[in-house]
Amino acid sequence: MITLHGFPASNYYNIVKHALLYKEVPFQEELIFAGSDALLTVSPVGKVPAITTDDGVTLSESSVICDFIEETYPDTPLYPESATERAIVRQIMKIAELYFELPSRRLIPYVFSGTEAPDAVKEEVRQVITRGIPALNRLCQFSPWIAGKKLTMADIYMHYVNVVVKACASTQLDWDILAEIPGMKEWNDTMTQSDIAKKIEADRVANMPEFMIRVKAKMQAANAQ
Structure with a gap:
């Protein structure tokens, strides 16, 4: 197993x-x-x-x-049969990671500490996300799934990328980022309603207190140095 x-x-x-x-x-x-x-x-x-x-x-x-x-x-299967279509799915995943998830992740320390990110950091994050928005607008179909008629790994990947985007970038930048991509918010709501997503979210919420204890301990240790 x-x-x-x-x-x-x-x-x-x-x-x-x-x-x-x-x-x-x-x-x-x-x-x-x-x-x-x-x-x-x-x-x-x-x-x-x-x-x-x-x-x-x-x-x-x-x-x-x-x-x-x-x-x-x-x-x-979570990838299409066609090599070209599989590449498109992976392309969406990579763009979501590079231009949505990773820049949003830079804001995690400020979210966890309840502080405001410096303007310079906010601007850098905003610039990267702004590059990703038109790319995802071109690539995402939402018909009804991101890459077409069937749910693929791109749907799973983007859904959990958006968890970080909403919690960090949208909060720190005061920007409804998902609204910049027509269909994204509605699709995301559909993803959250699946039994699998509900189970994972319940597990995430249950784990957060222990996780935050560890995060705060690390931050205190770093500040003490």
């Missing part, structure tokens, strides 16, 4: 978890937080998530894990 290592407060962890649940792949979870020695035994750079396969091999990086899951458990 696959073991999923990490913690439910992580959006990258939840991308992999959603894919496993959608494909009905048997797996177990091991709660490990970033920065722990235990995580380094399964993730070369100590990043969440990681998995241990049925063969005892450890893998990290969410996109790598998602590809492994797709290739190992193809019966419920």
Whole structure:
């Protein structure tokens, strides 16, 4: 059985978890937080998530894990059959990560500390997100799913990217970013209503208090130095 290592407060962890649940792949979870020695035994750079396969091999990086899951458990596909269409799905995922998730992630420390990000940081984040908006406008179909008539890995990926965008970038920048992409908010609402998304959200909320204790401890330690 696959073991999923990490913690439910992580959006990258939840991308992999959603894919496993959608494909009905048997797996177990091991709660490990970033920065722990235990995580380094399964993730070369100590990043969440990681998995241990049925063969005892450890893998990290969410996109790598998602590809492994797709290739190992193809019966419920999350990528189209056409190589071109698969590339389009991956293109959407990559743009969502580079131009939505990663810039929004820069604002996490300010959200967690309840402080306002410096104007220079806000402007840098805004510039990157502004580059991503027209790209996603061109690529996302919402008919009814992001890449067309069938739910794909792009839907799962974007949904959990948007968790960070809404919690961090939209809050710190006072900007309804999802509204900039027609159809995105309605699609996102549909994604949140699935039984899988509801379960993952419940697990995330339950994990947040312990996660925040660890975050605050790290911030206090850093401030004490």
